Amino acid sequence: MKFISYLLNGDPRLAVTDGNVAVDLNAADPAVPSDFTAALALGPALIAAAQTALQGPGRRMPLAGLTLAPAVPRPGKVLCLGLNYAEHAREGGLEAPAYPAVFMRSASSLAGHGEAAPLPHVSHQLDFEAELACVIGRRARYVSREEALDYVFGYACFNDITLRDYQMKSPTWTVGKNFDRTGGFGPWVATRDELPAGGDGLRIQLRLNGVVEQDANTSHMIVGVAHAIELLSEAMTLEPGDVIAMGTPAGIGGARRPPLWMVHGDTVEVEIEGLGVLRNFIVDEPPGASASEPQTYGRG
Structure with missing residues (x-):
């Protein structure tokens, strides 16, 4: 499974990819933080939420049309x-x-x-x-x-x-x-x-x-x-x-x-x-x- 951080109105948001498309995880499930670092605190629940998002009706965005942020935009170290x-x-x-x-x-x-x-x-x-x-x-x-x-x-x-x-x-x-x-x-x-x-x-x-x-x-x-x-x-x-x-x-x-x-x-x-x-x-x-x-x- 692959995760990206992309920019929306200048702010980074977390998405999961499926081939050439991506699904915004916070939009699919508001319990998932839009920030990658914060979302990692969910532990295994993050992977489960990403799997659900890929299988659900969430809007799929063309990966090629997204502006990507650093993979982890704000790492502590x-x-x-x-x-x-x-x-x-x-x-x-x-x-x-x-x-x-x-x-x-x-x-x-x-x-x-x-x-x-x-x-x-x-x-x-x-x-x-x-x-x-x-x-x-x-x-x-x-x-x-x-x-x-x-x-x-x-x-x-x-x-x-x-x-x-x-x-x-x-x-x-x-x-x-x-x-x-x-x-x-x-x-x-x-x-x-x-x-x-x-x-x-x-x-x-x-x-x-x-x-x-x-x-x-x-x-x-x-x-x-x-x-x-x-x-x-x-x-x-x-x-x-x-x-x-x-x-x-x-x-x-x-x-x-x-x-x-x-x-x-x-x-x-x-x-x-x-x-x-x-x-x-x-x-x-x-x-x-x-x-x-x-x-x-x-x-x-």
């Missing part, structure tokens, strides 16, 4: 694993870490499928990173590796678009990973039963303007999903709707000589076996962009 593929660590001249390099993204850094990701006027070093994302379905604290996958709701494609020069301004990487609308996330969240356990053994690709730039398999991750949940839940409580981005394989643009940076007009796609294609478009940030006037960069 987006935890990202760095250097989680050995070849990616080596292409940067680094050793794979004994403990994963963990950093965080904010909700404002996320972008939906089809959304334009801005190339900020303060940098031209815009790089791509195809990743598998895991969405937490219930509260997890001190979870064992053996039980960890029971806490997963589902999986999605993620593009950890990074400003490399800003990433390297600080040893924590945070600034370069949190520019507005640079983290592509979607198009949907597929429930865990649709994929192999832990999202293992899936082909993961990134294409830039149709050219394959990253091509690997999630079986090459150093720390798998279950291990990541075990480690992270030692340090903090994982809440429903939290997201774990599982790191990128080798092939990033910044490791090339000369570097391959994304530019205005580029189309970047992440495809993961069983999870579809996440597509974003690169556009120059409008001159004079400011927080006082929120910018709309458009969608393809």
Whole structure:
């Protein structure tokens, strides 16, 4: 089963998909919150409500006509694993870490499928990173590796678009990973039963303007999903709707000589076996962009 967040009058709403159509869950059943994170608190009742909605008389909306928000629009935490593929660590001249390099993204850094990701006027070093994302379905604290996958709701494609020069301004990487609308996330969240356990053994690709730039398999991750949940839940409580981005394989643009940076007009796609294609478009940030006037960069 696949869940999307789409925009209605600027606000994200939760829907379940059935092929090329979607059904708004709150419209079908007012007991289901329209917000994905809030709806996850229903636990198994969310899946039951989605099944009922797909079988009921609720209005079906063409999926192609919807403007998608990030798959989980307002996650409490987006935890990202760095250097989680050995070849990616080596292409940067680094050793794979004994403990994963963990950093965080904010909700404002996320972008939906089809959304334009801005190339900020303060940098031209815009790089791509195809990743598998895991969405937490219930509260997890001190979870064992053996039980960890029971806490997963589902999986999605993620593009950890990074400003490399800003990433390297600080040893924590945070600034370069949190520019507005640079983290592509979607198009949907597929429930865990649709994929192999832990999202293992899936082909993961990134294409830039149709050219394959990253091509690997999630079986090459150093720390798998279950291990990541075990480690992270030692340090903090994982809440429903939290997201774990599982790191990128080798092939990033910044490791090339000369570097391959994304530019205005580029189309970047992440495809993961069983999870579809996440597509974003690169556009120059409008001159004079400011927080006082929120910018709309458009969608393809």
